[in-house]
Structure formats: structure tokens, C-alpha cells
Amino acid sequence: MELDGKVAVVTGGTRGVGAGIARSLVRAGAEVVVCARRPPEAPVDKTEFVPLDVRDAGAVRRFFAELPRLDVLVNNAGGAPYRPLAHADAERHARVIELNLLAPLTVSLAAYDHLRRAGGSVVMIGSVSGSRPSPGSAAYGAAKAGLENLARSMAVEWAPRVRVNTLVVGMVHTELTHLHYGGEDGVEAVARTVPLGRLARPADVGAAAVFLASDAAAYISGASLLVHGGGERPAFLDVATANKETSEGLRRPKKA
Helix, strand or coil: CCCCCCEEEEECCCCHHHHHHHHHHHHCCCEEEEEECCCCCCCCCCEEEEECCCCCHHHHHHHHHHCCCCCEEEECCCCCCCCCHHHCCHHHHHHHHHHHHHHHHHHHHHHHHHHHHHCCEEEEEEEHHHCCCCCCCHHHHHHHHHHHHHHHHHHHHHCCCCEEEEEEECCECCCCHHHHHCHHHHHHHHHCCCCCCCCECHHHHHHHHHHHHCHHHCCCCCCEEEECCCCCCCHHHHHHHHHHHHHHHHHCCCCC
């Protein structure tokens, strides 16, 4: 899965999952450019940082026009605050969709000529929120559902020169995780809901991105790879188990 001599761009690559992906690409031998609106608090080793707002179509086109080459594009920039639907107007929810769906389309279109010449690869960073109800982040979930569909259509339209795939990512332990789950106790409690017993690390997502970008995945396009530790244990199973244990306890003969 080596990427020696390849040039990769990671949007939103300065922290969290994006930084983990960038580090993994570097370890695989790629030259990596990370872009975000603001510079990283701590530089990502052996990467080049370029300031870029992926929602600014003109700036995105200029950025890619100045690149001499591109082999791998990772559309990672995105996210959304917790926001129930009725607590904000449609325009605010639309900005979430702009960042998480329209911006990856804008970036991919701007990068297309480079990728076609190189026989390159696009890796979309999707989310499990795109395939299940996402209360408090409904616009984000809708955007991620759209992103996965966009990737499948893009894979057909841009074949055979460009491969396009999606990483469907579950919960990841980053420097901001405590803000979502309420400290280490909250993180540990949430981790127990994952079949593999922990949240993903950014490096886990990075390793999957390297695979999809590499020749090891040369015949994989239009695919969605789940990176979620087995998903979530269905709540009804725990309830059913509890009821079963209660029933068995009632039927079991009591000791004298």
C-alpha cells in the first residue's frame, strides 16, 4: 500500500481525523498538502499547509490550478455543531449542507483534471450519521448521505481514470472528543457501546484512507468502507437480555 511519489491533498487536514489521515499518507510515502481556513496549532510533520476555505469556489479553483500534480484527494473538511432542527432557521442548516456536501463537490470538480491525468483517487470522508437518524445534527446526516451517493455517481462518471470511494466513519477519539461526550468517563461509557470496545483513532481512519488511495485497492471504486468498530449494539438486545435474565431468575428454584 505504498504511495511513494504520489501527491495528496487532505482538506481539513490540520487536526483530528484529517491530521490522522495526513500522517498516514506521509508514512506511506506521499507528499501531502493539508488545507484549512486556519493554520494548525501544531504543524502536521512533513506536510505543507495552504490556507483555503473549501466553500469559496474561486479560491478552490485557484488552489488546484497552482498545483503541479495531484494523485490523491481526501475530502475530509466538514462537521456541524449540535443543533436541533427547530432551533435554527433553514439558512443556518443550509450552511452545514454547503460545507459537508457542496464543498466536496466543488473541490472534486476543481481537482478532476489533475486526477484524470494521474489516474488518481478520491476518498470521501463520510459518516455513520448518513445512514441512521441523526437527531441534533439532521442537516449533517442528510449531507453525509448525499456525499455517499455523490461518490457512487462520481465513480461511474469518472471511470476508468479516477476511482472514487467513501470511508463511512463512526465515532473517533480526537482532541475534541471530550466536548461531545463529557470527559473521560463519558468517552469510556460511549466506547462500551461499540462492539470493538473503543472509539476509532485518527490513525485507524488514516490507514483505511491509505488503502483506498493505493494500488491495493486498484479494482475498488464506488464503494463505501465502514470504519466504525462494528457499529452500534442494538438497544433492543440489551433490553431483551435483561428481560430474559429476569424471567430465568424467577423460574430458577430458590435455595433452602
